[in-house]
Amino acid sequence: MDIAQLERGIVKGDRRALSRAITLVESTRPDHRTAAAELIEALKGANGTPREALRIGLSGTPGVGKSTFIEGFGGMLTGQGLRVAVLAVDPSSARSGGSILGDKTRMDQLSRDPGAFIRPSPSQTHLGGVGRRTREAVALCEAAGFDVVLIETVGVGQSETVVAEMSDLFVLLLAPAGGDELQGVKRGIMEIADIILINKADGDLKAAASRTCADYSGALRLLRKRPQDPKGFPKAMMVSALEDSGLDAAWAEMQALTDWRRENGHWSARRAAQARYWFQQEVRQALLAQLETGPARAALRELGDAVAEGKTTPAIAAAALLDRIGAPGAGA
Template sequence: MDIAQLSDRILNADRRALARAITLVESARADHRAQADELLSSLNKSGRQALRIGMSGTPGVGKSTFIETFGMMLVGKGLRVAVLAVDPSSARSGGSILGDKTRMERLSREPAAFIRPSPSQTHLGGVARRTRDAVALCEAAGYDVVLIETVGVGQSETVVSELSDLFMLLLAPAGGDELQGVKRGIMEIADMILVNKADGDLKSTATRTCADYAGALRLLRKRPQDPEGFPKALTVSAVEATGLDTAWAEIQALAEWRRQSGHWDRNRAAQAQYWFAEEVRQALLARLDTPWAKSRMTELSAEVAKGVQTPQAAARDLLTGLGVTNR
């Protein structure tokens, strides 16, 4: 693969080249990883930035419908939009449905839009391991807004905050106890709560639900990255396309404030450090997948079971064999 040529095509907004590049960075093959690193290093010099918006929501809240309607609105404003949707992988077969292009039929036909579903595989946190690389590729391709849809709502989905500039949480009307399972974790990282399905018979219910969440947000500790009035709750309807302009105006206002206050750059720098540490952790874990490590772990596991070695001593033995100092 000619990496220089692929890089040039991405910089010239070639969607086919972008799709091919994302396939490359998602590959676990050693030769592909080397090519992916070369490609990302080359594109990093472009200095292009997009507004990265992380999105999550409870099952059935209408994330895909909202993203399509919201994306169509942004395209109508002359913006180029990329959607990176992470689908859950089966714990049994390892497969994923990857049906987001089907669910976002109108947006997928837009020349100014790019939709890429990816399997979560075994990676926790609501995003795929290489989602950050895919975001960087979309930025290099000149997309103005990158929407990152997580696999679902939960405390582990807070990882999405490490690759987005803003995080939006979609909720349904009258979901009284739906946050019981997620508690403060996801509420604390949300920059905006959008109560979807504010239409028809649910409109008044959505308004009350929005007021409830607005009150809950006021009880949270003030965050340094928020101007007055944020985080906030709004009502939207993906079906009727209402409330989207207001939500977009609030998103722009928050993003601009963070740029002016310096928080934008500080956040991006902190995220880069986070993903550097994550790459180191993943590389160390990968060393446990080698034939020697698996064989040695089986031997030491048997010794631990028999009481010949303590778990701590056996772990130290394995790490020494891997050339890792246990301190």
């Protein structure tokens, strides 16, 4: 693969080049990983100062209308002349490893919009609702000149906090009339949300949406104040992706929060902290990869049998394994 040619295509906004590059960074082949790292490094200096798109993480329970919201919201943004990339991560089967990847089908109109780019990807075995290489895909979309990158994540859970480590804004989408709404979301994910949007605020559900919005507004006021938030944030709002109502107001609030964070130094500080976080994750993943080698697997089986038979303790066996593979912490 010609990395220089791929780089030129991405900088020019070539969609095929962007798609090929995302496939490259998602690959686990060692030679592809080397090429992907080379491409990302080349793109950092392709246009001088790296381009910074607004990265928006979007999560919500199944059936809340994430795809409908993204299609309406993305269409509104492209209508304003902005270029929008959507990275939609689908859950992978724990048994077969496969994913449906049906997001482009659900976003039929946006997928045909010349100002939008939609890329579904499998989550594989990674927690946090995103693939391990989603952050690199975001960087590729920024280099391709997109103004807004939407990262649609899988489900809702405490592991979803990983998404906050690659987003400038984190938006939580909820539906009304879901029973005891405040029990529907863990405190952990509420603490990282910047804006909570109550979707489906239309028709018979509008009154329920209003009550749900009031409930969450009250709950957010009880959370500890975060230094990266101006007065009034985080906040809950009502939207209807079906009727395209409230989308412009939600976008205005996102812009206001982004501008405030830029002006007060939180934007750059947050991105620096995110870069440090992903560096540490790469180190951890590299150390874990050592356990997948042939000698390490043989040692795991041997020492595992010894533990199972009561010949040694798990702690001593673990120290012995680390000593054999020469990993840091051996003998600790």
